[in-house]
Amino acid sequence: MALFAWGPLSKTSIEKSPPKFHTDFKKLRAVNIPLLEKLIETYGTCAILAKDSDLVVGSLRFYPKILFPEGSMIGFCLQQEPPYGPSESTAAREFPSLKNIQDKTLKVHCMMAGSSQQKKNPYKRKGIGTRMARELICWAQEHGWESIEATAYEEVEIMYANFGAAGRSFWEKLGFGLVKTEIEHELRGELLEKMQEQVIAKGLAAEDARNKYTMRLDLT
Ligand SMILES: CC(C)(COP(=O)(O)OP(=O)(O)OC[C@H]1O[C@@H](n2cnc3c(N)ncnc32)[C@H](O)[C@@H]1OP(=O)(O)O)[C@@H](O)C(=O)NCCC(=O)NCCS
Incomplete structure (x- = not known):
């Protein structure tokens, strides 16, 4: 199980608690591993990884x-405890097989190129995120999924640095179109303030910082 924000991950670091990690790593693993195993058994996989020789330098996680x-998608962040991360009961839920699912849509949960916790990140804006998303599109088409959805926000630096999501342009370049605009209620505090500063600097209104876009690509 990768705590990817502390990456790039190697064969040895992937099994260890990140430095100064305040959450109980063993407890997270005990919850996450059965969940990941069940998802992989049921659907084949739930992540695309990017590698630079033997280091894992990118991840894109997705679920039905x-x-x-x-x-x-609160409840599925593998780096956090409940309610944001899974609880013991998450893996005990019924996961229907693809043939029994009517809405064959995959949702991108989060993605990361390099690491958000290291001082330097030589892996961002090098096309890694785009390549992982392209791999997901190919995998989804080959395995019978009919569409992919992703959440996007306004195109500002602080969002690309913190959210595990991307701006609309990232998805539009891959052929995704906007299907829904909502308000992001989870944003608050200093992060919201900085986001507002950056959207205003782009000529948008402060409230646009909370814009949450659903982007979709139809595969059929
Ligand atoms: C979202 C993310 C995966 C994008 O991956 P990436 O490999 O850096 O992106 P790409 O190089 O494929 O960029 C594709 C397009 O997205 C847009 N884009 C990417 N990064 C951008 C940025 N910082 N600012 C504005 N646009 C950006 C651009 O349109 C870019 O195309 P261009 O470079 O030709 O202009 C990356 O920014 C990331 O890792 N973010 C999350 C970090 C994080 O801290 N997560 C913690 C949560 S657990």
Whole structure:
């Protein structure tokens, strides 16, 4: 199980708690591993990884949309405890097989190129995120999924640095189109303030910082 924000990960670091990590790493692993195993058994995989020789330098995680009935993906962040991360009961849920799913849509949960916790990140803006997303599109087409959705925000630096998501342009370049605009209620505090500063600097209104876009690519 990769705690990717502390990457790039090697064969040895992938099994260890990151330095100054305040959450119980063993407890996270105990919850995450059965969940990942069940997802992989049921759907074949749930992540695309990018490698630079033997280092893992990028990850894009995705799940069937059906697993999120209320639309929110809270509860599936592998780096956090509940409610943002999975609980013991998450893996005990019923995961229907693809042939029993009516809405064959995959949802991108999060992605990262390099690491958000290291001082230097030589892996960002080198096309790694785009390549992982292209791999996901090919994999999804080959395995019978009919569409892919991803959440996007306004195109500002602080979002690309912190969110595990991308701006609309990232997805539009891959052929995704906008299908829904909502308000992001999870944004607050200093992060929201900085986001507002950056959207205003781009000539947008402060409230645009909370714009949450659903981008979709139809594969059929
Ligand atoms: C989202 C992310 C994966 C994008 O991956 P990437 O490999 O850096 O992106 P790409 O090089 O493929 O960029 C593709 C397009 O996205 C857009 N883009 C990417 N980074 C951008 C940035 N910082 N600012 C504005 N646009 C950006 C551009 O349109 C870019 O095309 P261009 O470079 O031709 O202009 C990366 O920014 C990332 O890792 N973010 C999350 C970091 C994080 O801290 N997550 C923690 C949560 S757990």
